[in-house]
Amino acid sequence: MADMKLLTRRAAIAAGFGGAGFLLAGADRLTLSPGFAHVFLAVEDWTMATQRGLLYPDKLAKEYSPSDISPVFRANGTLDPDTLEYAAHIRQGFANWRLRIDGLVNQPLALSVRELKMLPSRTQITRHDCVEGWSAIGMWAGVPLGLLLKAAGLKPGARYAVFHCADNLDGEPSKGGMQSPGQYYESIDLRDAFHPQTLMAYALNGKKLDVAHGAPLRLRVERQLGYKQAKYVDRIEITDRLSHIAGGRGGYWEDRGYEWYAGI
């Protein structure tokens, strides 16, 4: 009787340790299972709904003072699109770069960087948080996106602004192995597009945007993570849905598993 009990006790302890190992192996399997992806997507929706509720109507991201600016603003992702066309733009000082705004708009636009700089601008010192965990603080200047969208005039049914970029990204080992290459793109909905801090930025820390940081134009959508801040933007497409573009999830990293609403 006593021996029996001893055995069951040992078995219980062994089961405890075995169970933990089983749990971890099971987690790997669940990570890759398409069915469980729905659970993660549901959590993502719930997280977004919560954040949107807390940010209602359109709270501003914290703005810092000049003394808080990072001495070096780290550049990540593509550091140079490295195509023949882009190299030509660098030589021409981006004089022939055009930002096209099309899709569900009444008046498609094609604006040069010079034209954009003549429009009313906004300057803000904000913190850039990379999904990997690091942060840098910088001073951005640019045209509020809402202004451009009002100028183009949105058609009924418009829901998203999709940012097409000039860089083709191969992915980074740090974000979970080499990713499949793809043209970089991003998207936000109109609530973020019309947020006063959402800019098409052309300057960082008082200087013209350099190549590593997305010259000549990049998106600043404060309150979201770094991968949403699309660089080398040459086209903004206004759409009613995201499913017809690339992987259909609304962005290069989104197509590779990352959250579309990158508020955390």
Place this chain on the structure above:
Amino acid sequence: MMSKTRRRRIKAWLATKHREAFAPHVPGESFYRHRAPVRWTHWINALCIIFLVGSGLNIFNAHPHLYWGKYGAETEPTFFSLTDIETSKGTRGDTQIGPWHFDTTNVLGWSKVDGQYQERGWPDWITIPSFQDLSAARHWHFLFAWILVINGAVYLTYSLCSRHLARDIWPGWRDVKAIPRSILDHLRLKHPTGEAARRYNVLQKLAYLSVIILVFLMVLTGLTMSPGIDAAFPWLTGIFGGRQSARSIHFISAALIVLFVIIHVTEVVLAGPINEIRSMLSGFYRIPKGHK
């Protein structure tokens, strides 16, 4: 070097402890120690901690450096780093803590994944998922963060309303006076018997209270890392001295929780794992008789 007699003595002591821990129970007096809400929230919390720590370490691997202050992006000084470095002996794993560096090849900074050496902060056997995948680790982390928050809210509400917190965990004046005595008891691995076994001892109370505070701190520092939450509550970064400080406090608190879990599980094993685990499953705890 350990002397032979010393080793023999330690072995004998371990054997006694083992016997005590696994000895068949003499049916004795038992009492209802843990009520259902405490039991349920305990096990859900345990599951959350396993998944949050595992996925957290995988997320950490995406940028295995810690900083103090508002910003930090590798160009700033780190106080903790897990990296790989080139040496005359080839690539080695390097763990940096403040001014000190340790060679941690095979475990931290540089370890094997599927037989191949890789630049990797924490090794594959401790992360969730085991392979390096930031997006998947984030999914696990946020799923269990929500469960932790809901479970924690249920636990706190119950514990405040039922006075579990005030009655069983909050240390009173008598407990505070008993601290030196309790430290001695713990060092001798003496576990309370008889009437004293009906209550938590003071170190136990302090440990449980600290872990509640630590989980609360984890949630707050976790939220502070969110650019969205920071816009909604701008004072959050202020209380932790910046987002990178909050990230570091998040990591240190997690380490303290892991330390708690190690001590907690060790104590359960030493105090009699069957009685202890059963009491957290069924609620009933047998009062150990004093060993003479």
